[in-house]
Amino acid sequence: MIKVIAFDADDTLWVNEPFFREAEEKFASLMEDFMPRHSSIKELYLTEIENLGLYGYGIKGFMLSMIQTALRISDHKINAKAIDRILAIGYEMMQKPVEILPGVEEVLEELKQDYRLVMATKGDLVDQEKKLKKSGLDHYFHHIEIMSEKKEADFAKLIRHLDVAPAEFLMMGNSLKSDVLPVLELGGHAIHIPYHITWGHEMIAHEVEHAKFRQAEHISEVLQLIKGM
Amino acid sequence: MIKVIAFDADDTLWVNEPFFREAEEKFASLMEDFMPRHSSIKELYLTEIENLGLYGYGIKGFMLSMIQTALRISDHKINAKAIDRILAIGYEMMQKPVEILPGVEEVLEELKQDYRLVMATKGDLVDQEKKLKKSGLDHYFHHIEIMSEKKEADFAKLIRHLDVAPAEFLMMGNSLKSDVLPVLELGGHAIHIPYHITWGHEMIAHEVEHAKFRQAEHISEVLQLIKGM
Numbered sequence: 001m002i003k004v005i006a007f008d009a010d011d012t013l014w015v016n017e018p019f020f021r022e023a024e025e026k027f028a029s030l031m032e033d034f035m036p037r038h039s040s041i042k043e044l045y046l047t048e049i050e051n052l053g054l055y056g057y058g059i060k061g062f063m064l065s066m067i068q069t070a071l072r073i074s075d076h077k078i079n080a081k082a083i084d085r086i087l088a089i090g091y092e093m094m095q096k097p098v099e100i101l102p103g104v105e106e107v108l109e110e111l112k113q114d115y116r117l118v119m120a121t122k123g124d125l126v127d128q129e130k131k132l133k134k135s136g137l138d139h140y141f142h143h144i145e146i147m148s149e150k151k152e153a154d155f156a157k158l159i160r161h162l163d164v165a166p167a168e169f170l171m172m173g174n175s176l177k178s179d180v181l182p183v184l185e186l187g188g189h190a191i192h193i194p195y196h197i198t199w200g201h202e203m204i205a206h207e208v209e210h211a212k213f214r215q216a217e218h219i220s221e222v223l224q225l226i227k228g229m
Numbered sequence: 230m231i232k233v234i235a236f237d238a239d240d241t242l243w244v245n246e247p248f249f250r251e252a253e254e255k256f257a258s259l260m261e262d263f264m265p266r267h268s269s270i271k272e273l274y275l276t277e278i279e280n281l282g283l284y285g286y287g288i289k290g291f292m293l294s295m296i297q298t299a300l301r302i303s304d305h306k307i308n309a310k311a312i313d314r315i316l317a318i319g320y321e322m323m324q325k326p327v328e329i330l331p332g333v334e335e336v337l338e339e340l341k342q343d344y345r346l347v348m349a350t351k352g353d354l355v356d357q358e359k360k361l362k363k364s365g366l367d368h369y370f371h372h373i374e375i376m377s378e379k380k381e382a383d384f385a386k387l388i389r390h391l392d393v394a395p396a397e398f399l400m401m402g403n404s405l406k407s408d409v410l411p412v413l414e415l416g417g418h419a420i421h422i423p424y425h426i427t428w429g430h431e432m433i434a435h436e437v438e439h440a441k442f443r444q445a446e447h448i449s450e451v452l453q454l455i456k457g458m
Contacts, residue, residue, distance in 0.1 A: 054323055056355030060289040068316055071309050080305035087297055094283055125354045125377050126285030148354050
């Protein structure tokens with residue numbers, strides 16, 4: 001019944017969120033003269049959420065939000081060297097090698113025999129294309145979709161584009177909010193593969209129960225879960 | 230013979246480059262204490278080109294390049310208020326209304342009767358999606374392709390995706406370098422519709438002569454030119 005399996009990328013195929021957390025810690029260190037660490041990280045988060053509609057997801061928007069937050073919480077007392085340091089934090093993030101998560105390649109290798117595989121990720125076009133290239137995973141995917149949002153309408157467009165019915169589509173990812181709920185809503189299937197760190201903005205407060213939903217503990221379990229779907 | 234007509238967006242469908250020039254002028258004003266206007270604009274351009282591989286095209290990368298240039302040319306003497314002002318220049322760019330160029334809607338209206346129309350634009354995903362939505366032109370297009378680059382390989386991928394032969398594909402745009410040459414190279418057709426301002430990075434030094442190439446002075450001429458192709 002399932003014909004297409006789509007994978008989220010960040011924190012599903014490869015490590016992402018820990019790099020943002022590392023960057024936040026470096027940012028907090030730079031801001032310690034002005035504010036305690038946990039407060040500057042909270043201020044940064046608020047700035048990011050406020051800018052999300054304008055900037056979208058990705059490292060460039062994160063860099064701009066760090067700069068904006070630094071100006072605000074230092075009451076414009078931050079010096080130019082610290083701004084330089086913030087730019088450097090972003091450059092470092094962009095140049096990180098891609099760390100593929102354990103079990104991913106085995107699962108892709110197995111599933112590509114029987115399904116059309118798709119990568120469906122939110123984020124910045126340049127960031128995500130670069131990560132995919134560095135990962136060496138691109139040959140597994142029939143189609144790559146880099147989306148500015150992962151809401152119901154965005155998945156509906158993707159599923160139409162792939163020329164399958166929602167019931168023939170399975171999405172896997174680490175975000176219940178972005179990878180699971182909108183797809184179930186459309187009549188598709190979803191598997192949640194949790195990652196040990198989730199960005200606050202991606203968290204939801206309730207549990208998911210649905211006939212077309214499965215909870216994995218690790219990506220290596222999905223082959224078994226798909227058989228039972 | 231031609232089945233698909235693809236349009237570049239920035240400075241082909243709507244005004245773009247003048248907003249960057251305006252922003253450069255504002256940036257140069259901020260930098261006047263440190264450097265004459267033409268020099269700071271030149272320094273900014275060099276920073277942009279240097280960052281292009283890392284940031285790609287779009288306003289967020291431009292904002293980051295302005296900040297980096299300001300730090301460098303002021304020898305880190307720039308104050309936090311000026312950095313704030315640079316962020317504001319970027320916000321203003323992002324919030325500009327979309328100005329559709331004269332003749333565009335008439336041409337789209339006419340061509341959509343006989344061809345599949347595509348928008349194929351370089352740039353930032355969020356920026357371009359927002360501009361398309363604001364423009365109200367989205368209903369003309371069968372497919373939207375937001376590309377991180379417009380090189381031969383990128384067009385080859387697009388043409389494959391559209392399931393036509395290169396000889397059935399016509400690209401129109403204001404950049405000889407990005408919209409015309411790579412498409413001709415692949416065996417496609419191209420029409421150059423010049424815009425009165427072209428970003429330095431998009432300029433080429435030679436003229437184009439090719440059986441599948443036409444030069445328009447204005448978009449209103451393309452209906453006539455296509456008939457003769």
